[in-house]
Amino acid sequence: MMMRRIIYAHPALSFVVTLLVLWQIVYWLVGPNALLPPVETVVYLARLLQTARFWGHISETGTAFVVALAISVVAGLATGLALGMNRTMAEVFEPFLLAGNSVPKIALYPIVLLIFGIGMPAKIAFGAIHGVVPVAIFTLAACNNVPRILLRAASTMQLTRWDMIRSVLLPAALPDIFSGIRIGFSLTLIGTILGEMFGSQRGLGYLLMTAIGLHNVQVIMSVTLLLVLVAATANTVLLQQDRRLRNPGGTSFQKPD
Amino acid sequence: MRIVFYRLVAVFLPLTLLEILCREHVIKPLILPPPSRMLLGLWAVIANGAFNAAIVKTLANVGLAIVLAVVVGIAAGAAIHRSRPLRTLLEPLFSTYYAIPIYAFYPLFIVVFGLGDTPQVLIGFMLAVVSMIVSTLAGLDSVPAVLGKTARVMQLGAVETVRSVTMPYAAPYLFTGVKLAIAYAFIGVIGAEFIMSGTGLGYEIRFAYDNLDNDVMYPLILLILLIAVAVNMSLDHWDRALRSRRERG
Amino acid sequence: MPRCNTNFGKWALVVRQPPIHVSLRGVTKEYESKLGRTHALGPIDIDLRRSEFFAAVGPSGCGKSTLLDVIAALVPPSAGLVTFEGQPIGNTVPDGIGVVFQENACFPWLNVADNITFGLRRQPVERSEVERRLQDALQLMGLQDFARAFPAQLSGGMRQRVCIARTLLMQPRLILLDEPFGALDQQTRLLMGDELLRIWRATGATVLLITHALDEAAMLADRVAVMSARPGKILEVIETGWPRERDSQIVSVPEFGAITARLWTLLRAQSMQALRPEPV
Numbered sequence: 001m002m003m004r005r006i007i008y009a010h011p012a013l014s015f016v017v018t019l020l021v022l023w024q025i026v027y028w029l030v031g032p033n034a035l036l037p038p039v040e041t042v043v044y045l046a047r048l049l050q051t052a053r054f055w056g057h058i059s060e061t062g063t064a065f066v067v068a069l070a071i072s073v074v075a076g077l078a079t080g081l082a083l084g085m086n087r088t089m090a091e092v093f094e095p096f097l098l099a100g101n102s103v104p105k106i107a108l109y110p111i112v113l114l115i116f117g118i119g120m121p122a123k124i125a126f127g128a129i130h131g132v133v134p135v136a137i138f139t140l141a142a143c144n145n146v147p148r149i150l151l152r153a154a155s156t157m158q159l160t161r162w163d164m165i166r167s168v169l170l171p172a173a174l175p176d177i178f179s180g181i182r183i184g185f186s187l188t189l190i191g192t193i194l195g196e197m198f199g200s201q202r203g204l205g206y207l208l209m210t211a212i213g214l215h216n217v218q219v220i221m222s223v224t225l226l227l228v229l230v231a232a233t234a235n236t237v238l239l240q241q242d243r244r245l246r247n248p249g250g251t252s253f254q255k256p257d
Numbered sequence: 258m259r260i261v262f263y264r265l266v267a268v269f270l271p272l273t274l275l276e277i278l279c280r281e282h283v284i285k286p287l288i289l290p291p292p293s294r295m296l297l298g299l300w301a302v303i304a305n306g307a308f309n310a311a312i313v314k315t316l317a318n319v320g321l322a323i324v325l326a327v328v329v330g331i332a333a334g335a336a337i338h339r340s341r342p343l344r345t346l347l348e349p350l351f352s353t354y355y356a357i358p359i360y361a362f363y364p365l366f367i368v369v370f371g372l373g374d375t376p377q378v379l380i381g382f383m384l385a386v387v388s389m390i391v392s393t394l395a396g397l398d399s400v401p402a403v404l405g406k407t408a409r410v411m412q413l414g415a416v417e418t419v420r421s422v423t424m425p426y427a428a429p430y431l432f433t434g435v436k437l438a439i440a441y442a443f444i445g446v447i448g449a450e451f452i453m454s455g456t457g458l459g460y461e462i463r464f465a466y467d468n469l470d471n472d473v474m475y476p477l478i479l480l481i482l483l484i485a486v487a488v489n490m491s492l493d494h495w496d497r498a499l500r501s502r503r504e505r506g
Numbered sequence: 507m508p509r510c511n512t513n514f515g516k517w518a519l520v521v522r523q524p525p526i527h528v529s530l531r532g533v534t535k536e537y538e539s540k541l542g543r544t545h546a547l548g549p550i551d552i553d554l555r556r557s558e559f560f561a562a563v564g565p566s567g568c569g570k571s572t573l574l575d576v577i578a579a580l581v582p583p584s585a586g587l588v589t590f591e592g593q594p595i596g597n598t599v600p601d602g603i604g605v606v607f608q609e610n611a612c613f614p615w616l617n618v619a620d621n622i623t624f625g626l627r628r629q630p631v632e633r634s635e636v637e638r639r640l641q642d643a644l645q646l647m648g649l650q651d652f653a654r655a656f657p658a659q660l661s662g663g664m665r666q667r668v669c670i671a672r673t674l675l676m677q678p679r680l681i682l683l684d685e686p687f688g689a690l691d692q693q694t695r696l697l698m699g700d701e702l703l704r705i706w707r708a709t710g711a712t713v714l715l716i717t718h719a720l721d722e723a724a725m726l727a728d729r730v731a732v733m734s735a736r737p738g739k740i741l742e743v744i745e746t747g748w749p750r751e752r753d754s755q756i757v758s759v760p761e762f763g764a765i766t767a768r769l770w771t772l773l774r775a776q777s778m779q780a781l782r783p784e785p786v
Contacts, residue, residue, distance in 0.1 A: 012349045014346055015347065035368075088260070091260050092260055092263040092264050102443075102485060103485045104444040104447040106459070107459070107478050108478065109451070110465075111289070114288045186355060190360070193358050194360060208361065208364065212364040220364045223361070228361065231353075232353045
């Protein structure tokens with residue numbers, strides 16, 4: 001079938017087109033009181049992006065996100081590596097890490113608000129809480145999954161302990177660590193937006209929350225679209241880098257002539 | 258055994274420290290009451306029964322989201338597994354799905370479905386179903402192709418094939434999928450209740466926060482945390498038990 | 507001292523014995539585990555002579571790999587003494603020893619050239635010298651066209667050549683190989699065996715080869731030690747008496763058949779014992 005070939009040739013594009021078609025159909029079913037069709041949403045978003053005030057909200061969210069991400073990555077790496085070096089501590093703390101992953105962190109939100117008050121610090125804290133756990137978990141797993149043979153081989157080459165960590169352990173663990181950072185990226189974004197939904201007077205999350213209250217379908221849809229686009233693009237880019245790390249040099253090798 | 262000891266220390270040392278700091282008012286009671294008070298409050302909340310309705314509502318919604326996610330997830334996973342074009346089409350979805358803030362769709366659901374239970378269950382379902390689908394696909398992938406052919410040669414019926422060929426391979430993956438679905442359903446439903454809802458534990462916490470009612474809020478938070486941790490730990494334990502039995506047997 | 511009585515030396519030249527390079531006295535290894543103490547190896551008493559090609563064969567689980575680990579200082583012996591070039595071996599791998607493992611030990615994030623120069627780059631050696639040795643190694647191992655390739659793109663045999671090249675670059679005086687060709691098919695094994703002989707002659711290093719393949723040991727080595735089932739002790743050391751200039755075509759020589767037959771006779775009983783399940 002023709003459609004099959006198109007799908008195989010351009011999977012991502014086909015997927016996006018399918019989504020747009022479904023979106024349009026749902027709009028026809030549900031009506032303009034609940035949804036905006038794709039074209040109108042893009043138009044409205046474009047208009048928003050031309051206002052300085054919208055960019056003010058974007059930069060607010062963006063700043064909080066970047067800081068939260070930095071904290072997540074640094075704290076997550078530090079935790080994961082520290083536990084990765086020490087078998088006993090790793091065993092002791094692993095269930096705590098896993099528990100931290102499966103707990104609905106939004107339940108902690110009031111505590112964060114009480115500690116940090118309303119504003120940027122609360123948002124950053126909430127984003128960081130969401131992001132640090134996967135980074136730590138993946139980094140720990142990465143250290144544990146380094147093939148023993150690589151460490152054995154390196155030990156026959158007179159490396160200092162520090163050199164061993166820097167030139168063998170870390171490069172070997174990097175693909176899995178990067179996967180953790182990729183997931184931490186997405187979750188930090190989600191956490192930051194969630195944080196903004198209550199504890200803030202600015203930012204995309206705040207916009208979303210007010211739009212819900214005012215039943216402003218256009219704003220709801222445009223902001224959602226923006227968030228989805230940013231998250232999806234970032235994730236795809238990171239995913240490509242992830243694949244490149246796991247497969248250095250590609251799958252086939254061309255002999256030089 | 259040393260490990261268990263360290264874990265106990267890791268839990269009780271910070272708690273004791275917190276207790277001391279709270280009692281000495283280094284940490285103001287308006288921000289964080291002492292852990293002992295939180296625990297007593299938890300006991301009171303449970304004994305009181307005033308929040309039983311909320312607890313039941315939340316657990317019911319979570320349960321519904323889980324059941325829907327597992328059933329739809331396995332069915333969809335099986336269907337997608339059979340159709341290569343469908344699978345290729347949906348692949349981008351699976352790799353990007355959990356990066357997307359699903360909560361952003363919550364307002365849409367409220368607008369479409371109104372302020373009942375549906376939006377919460379739907380969010381929980383949406384978060385959980387994709388991990389179930391992905392796990393089902395992984396499980397079905399793990400069945401060696403040669404066994405499918407063997408089953409056909411032996412003329413096993415569909416039910417028998419699933420029972421004796423597919424399930425032994427797919428079962429661990431399905432179990433992982435269910436574990437993830439349960440965790441996500443909790444996160445989704447309680448988060449949605451918190452953001453905008455009139456019932457359920459999430460709402461009660463929000464209400465207590467708005468009214469500066471720490472004596473209710475903290476015990477409820479603690480309750481949710483304990484339920485989530487208990488459910489996930491017992492699932493993990495079960496998973497490990499099944500796995501080791503599989504390895505030995 | 508084990509009986510060095512089996513000498514197939516039609517070609518054995520009567521020369522002064524070369525000096526001792528590695529010496530083991532009373533070396534044993536025991537492991538502690540949940541099931542108690544396992545006596546894995548020994549006691550072993552053996553000497554490796556300078557520039558000789560020494561092979562050790564034995565049934566599975568007899569501790570051949572442990573023997574190599576102990577000599578390389580990767581694992582400390584429970585008892586006994588190992589000396590390398592007259593010095594007792596400590597906790598770290600001494601300078602001058604190179605090890606090639608059975609499993610693929612190529613660093614997947616580095617290309618072939620970087621893998622090969624990994625060890626040497628860490629030593630105080632001139633960049634130009636490193637480059638020169640790299641080119642020599644690439645030539646020797648037939649990897650010239652693949653310097654920029656990554657291990658994932660190479661076959662198992664080529665990856666092992668990269669690992670051997672990496673070890674060679676540091677110009678070890680003692681080369682330890684732990685079943686290096688175990689994962690390769692028979693033809694590749696034979697070719698690699700020839701390559702190993704070439705390297706051995708070119709470098710003048712002492713080689714210790716651990717293998718379970720009798721024909722490989724018989725064809726490549728000057729002396730072959732036969733080990734017993736666990737706990738591994740040396741039952742006998744067979745002198746093959748081959749000339750230094752040899753290659754895999756030695757298999758057609760009648761003495762080869764006699765040597766492999768003798769090895770199998772010794773090993774057969776040991777292997778059957780190894781296959782019997784351990785009493786719990």
